Amino acid sequence: MGLELFLDLVSQPSRAVYISAKKNGIPLELRTVDLVKGQHKSKEFLQINSLGKLPTLKDGDFILTESSAILIYLSCKYQTPDHWYPSDLQARARVHEYLGWHADCIRGTFGIPLWVQVLGPLIGVQVPEEKVERNRTAMDQALQWLEDKFLGDRPFLAGQQVTLADLMALEELMQPVALGYELFEGRPRLAAWRGRVEAFLGAELCQEAHSIILSILEQAAKKTLPTPSPEAYQAMLLRIARIP
């Protein structure tokens, strides 16, 4: 058994790892764990990752969680092209710097529209409008910082070439985009950056990675989304309560 990756392409960090592995030809057995159904909180999966989160990498007995850790581990283990995670001290520091800020200002913020529009309603919970507004403001502010501080007049977020930072960012931004938010409208520099990253990855890979999230609204409308399990239901309530 080679490397196994437990993931769900509904999830932003899962997509980042998926894309990185595919682009770099890293041999992975993909194991889909259905987040909406709540399979990540099942007894079986909790045996693999007691935190019940995705993505999770299994390399023999070595089980690794956290997308940033997985991305870095795979880059080093498979010696992917240097630009992804540069060996130069300062260039690498820029990737870590982005990942640190991303965890604070992007992660947890850009996923909220999915909770508001699809996952909350799926379990009969409506997120108060006040919180929806606060989230819109938080996204606007984050995009401004992303454009000004990290992109600036550079082609990519952490340097002159694509790095892990660009993957993580793109996949988070795709979440509200899939929900109909026009994040790139009126942000030509960011739109151009997106174009460059997607061109680098290739249309086919992007399509593969994004097709599930891009169809989520349709699935919700047609009522073809699965019913969350009782364990998932609890976790979902907790997550919604954490929305500021």
Place this chain on the structure above:
Amino acid sequence: MGLELFLDLVSQPSRAVYIFAKKNGIPLELRTVDLVKGQHKSKEFLQINSLGKLPTLKDGDFILTESSAILIYLSCKYQTPDHWYPSDLQARARVHEYLGWHADCIRGTFGIPLWVQVPEEKVERNRTAMDQALQWLEDKFLGDRPFLAGQQVTLADLMALEELMQPVALGYELFEGRPRLAAWRGRVEAFLGAELCQEAHSIILSILEQAAKKTLPTPSPEAYQAMLLRIARIP
């Protein structure tokens, strides 16, 4: 001019970098930027770091933000003992794994008690979030190991300790009833040394007293806005 570190020991990530640098004898010019006063939102500081956050490292023209990035940069540049940020692939992955989870479940959670005048409902939610995070910390990251990401102290232990000190300084007895975590804390502090811990923790440990005596500075208008925004982000 050598390395400059802009920091405030009131802040958890500032302390983690401070402790690491001191423990490893890394030559740094320390520049205190008073968070409560709001100096991090002053025009002068925003010139150095446009995000107005601490800690910030200045290495000549190279300016670096984000404590995890700074810790990793310093450990590599100054070739600190391997255990801090092990060169072994899987051991290093454990540090990255902790830092990723820390950013999600510890950072932003353990700092909240310092932000007073928050609705009781939110205070309760925060207590619950801290309890849950401490359980995960004990079970998933510590387990029966001496430290969070391996057999020796790593950057992960520093980051975690400094976050946990925040509510401890506010009177939360996080380590009560958690003997494994208390033992871990003892091991980390023993490794760092009592003097260094005292240096790093004295400011946050005196914060309640300063508040009571009304000797805390008044936040500037720019800081006030930033504080309101931060408070609004409390779930």
